[in-house]
Amino acid sequence: MKKLLFLLFLAVTCTTLNAQNKLNAVTLKQLRAREDSLKVFADSMINANAAGSRFMSDSNFVKGFVRALKLPYSFDYPFDSLQSVSRLYAPDSSFRIFTWQLKKDEYFYYQKGAIQLRTADGSLKLFALFDASMFTGKPEDSVRNRNNWIGAIYYKVIQKTWQGRNYYTLIGFDGFTVSSNRKWMEVLTFDERTGEPRFGGPFFSVRHDTSKTQKVMNRFVIEYKKEASTTFNYNGEMDMVIFDHLISESDEPHRPETYVPDGDFEGFQWKDGKWMHVAKVFTEVPDEFKRVDPYLGNAPAEDALRDKDGNIDEKKLEERSRKNIEKAKEKEKPKPKKPGGGE
Numbered sequence: 165m166k167k168l169l170f171l172l173f174l175a176v177t178c179t180t181l182n183a184q185n186k187l188n189a190v191t192l193k194q195l196r197a198r199e200d201s202l203k204v205f206a207d208s209m210i211n212a213n214a215a216g217s218r219f220m221s222d223s224n225f226v227k228g229f230v231r232a233l234k235l236p237y238s239f240d241y242p243f244d245s246l247q248s249v250s251r252l253y254a255p256d257s258s259f260r261i262f263t264w265q266l267k268k269d270e271y272f273y274y275q276k277g278a279i280q281l282r283t284a285d286g287s288l289k290l291f292a293l294f295d296a297s298m299f300t301g302k303p304e305d306s307v308r309n310r311n312n313w314i315g316a317i318y319y320k321v322i323q324k325t326w327q328g329r330n331y332y333t334l335i336g337f338d339g340f341t342v343s344s345n346r347k348w349m350e351v352l353t354f355d356e357r358t359g360e361p362r363f364g365g366p367f368f369s370v371r372h373d374t375s376k377t378q379k380v381m382n383r384f385v386i387e388y389k390k391e392a393s394t395t396f397n398y399n400g401e402m403d404m405v406i407f408d409h410l411i412s413e414s415d416e417p418h419r420p421e422t423y424v425p426d427g428d429f430e431g432f433q434w435k436d437g438k439w440m441h442v443a444k445v446f447t448e449v450p451d452e453f454k455r456v457d458p459y460l461g462n463a464p465a466e467d468a469l470r471d472k473d474g475n476i477d478e479k480k481l482e483e484r485s486r487k488n489i490e491k492a493k494e495k496e497k498p499k500p501k502k503p504g505g506g507e
Contacts (some may be wrong), residue, residue, distance in 0.1 A: 175210075181286040186237040186286060195241045198232040206248045222266045223277070229262075229278075230290070237286035252267050258282055261352075263293075263317045263336065271342045273316020279361055291361050297338075314363065314383065316348045318416040322398050326437035329353075331367070333439070334437050335396060335405070343421040343500065347396040349382035349439075350430070351406065368432070370441045378441070384432075386410060387420035394425055405432040406445060481489055 167254060187195075205228065208221035239260065243251060247266040259281045265273040295304055298304040303314045315335030324331045329350050338346040351367040351407040354360065370379050387493035388394055388410055396407040408425035416422050423469030 170295055187240055190238065192241075193236050195232060195238065197217065198228060199233075199241075199243055199245055202228050202232065202243070203245055205248075206246050206264070209264075210248050211267075215268060218267050226276075227313075233280060234288045238287070238288065239280055239282050250317050250319060252318055252321045252322055256329075256330070261318060261321070261334070263315075265317060265339075266317075273314075273318065273339055275338065277313065277315065279310070282360075289342075289359075293361075295498070303382055304385060307362065307382055309363070310361050314348065314350070316346075320398055321352075324434045327451060331437070333367075333398075333405075335398065341421070343385050343390050345392075345394075346385050346387045346425075347387050347388055348383060348405070349396070351439075367437070368439050369439070371443060380438075384439070386427075387419055388423040389413070392424045395429070400432075403433070405439070406444070407431070409444070 166412035185495045192498045193250040202225060205221045206226035206293070208456060209225060212218045212221060215223045231392045232243075243249070249262055250262060251262055252259045259279055261277065261279050263275065263277040265275050267273055275297070276297040277295075279291040279293065280453075281289040281291075291310045293310050293313040293315075296308075296312035297328065299312075300306065300314075308314060311369050316334070316338045318334045320335040322333040324333065331353055332353050333349065336348050338348060349368075350364050353362050353365065355362055365378045366382060368381040368384045370381055370384060386396060386407060396405075398405050403438075406429055409428035409430050410423040411426045412419065412422040413424045414422045429445045431442040431445040434440075
C-alpha cells in the first residue's frame with residue numbers, strides 16, 4: 165500500500181513539474197502582471213458604487229482575461245488571486261470553468277462564465293457562457309448550450325462515467341431574487357462531434373413529497389428563503405450529493421421564498437448514467453458532511469471566501485446574498501429629519 169501511495173505521489177509530482185516547465189519564465193511574468201491588473205477590475209465589478217463603473221470594469225476584465233488566457237499554456241496558471249471569480253478544474257483536468265457575477269444593483273446580479281479546455285500545444289480553446297435564465301420560466305425542463313446557459317456560481321464539479329463517456333456534474337449558487345436563493349445541480353457534457361459544451365439532460369430521476377412517481381428532469385434546483393442556510397454538496401465517502409429537505413415555514417408551498425430546512429436530508433446517487441433521488445438519507449447531518457472535498461478555486465464575495473486552507477465555504481456564498489438584502493433594506497429606510505425640517 166505504501167509503495168502504491170509513493171508511486172501515486174511521484175506521478176502527481178511529475179505531472180505538476182511538467183506543467184510548470186511548459187510555462188516558461190517570460191510567460192509566467194506576463195501572466196502575473198496581467199493578473200495584477202485583472203484583480204482591480206474583478207473587485208470593481210462587484211464593489212464599485214456606480215453601476216456604470218461596475219459594467220465598465222466587467223468589460224475591461226473580460227477583455228484582459230481573454231488576452232491573458234491566450235498566452236501559451238495559460239491553462240496551467242491558477243489565477244488564484246482573483247477573489248471574485250470561481251475557478252474549478254475538472255477532476256481529470258480536461259477543462260476548467262470560470263464563473264463570476266456582475267452586480268447590476270442591490271437586487272440583481274448577472275452571471276458570467278467561460279470554459280477553458282486543456283490543449284496539447286498550449287493554445288487557447290475557450291467557450292464563453294451567456295446567462296439566459298432571466299428569459300425562461302421553466303429552466304429545469306431544458307437542455308442548453310453556452311449561448312443560453314442557466315447562470316450559477318459553481319463551487320463543485322463531480323466527474324462520473326457511463327458506458328465509456330464522461331459526465332461532469334456542476335453544483336452552484338445563485339442569489340436569485342431579493343427574497344430567495346437557489347442552488348443548482350446539472351450535468352455538463354461535450355458534444356462528441358463539435359466539442360461544444362452542453363448543459364443539462366435527462367440525468368435526474370426525482371420524486372417530490374407530493375408525488376408517488378419518479379420524474380426525470382434535465383437539471384435540479386432548490387429554492388429557499390434568503391435568510392436560510394442550506395447544505396447542498398457532494399460527499400466523497402458516501403459517493404452521494406447531500407442536500408437539505410425543505411418545507412414552507414408559513415405553510416405556503418407555492419412560495420419558495422418561505423422554504424427552510426426541516427432537519428431531514430435528501431440525496432442523489434449516480435446509477436446507470438443518472439442521478440437517482442434518495443428521499444431520506446439521514447435526519448441529522450454530521451459536520452464532516454456539510455463541508456466535504458476542498459474546492460479548486462474561489463467564489464464571488466465582497467470578502468474572501470477561502471478559509472486558511474484555501475477551501476470555499478458554500479455557506480459564505482449565502483451569507484453574501486443575505487448581506488446584500490440587508491443593505492437594500494437599510495437604503496429603503498427613511499432618513500431621520502433634523503430639527504427645523506432639514507435632513
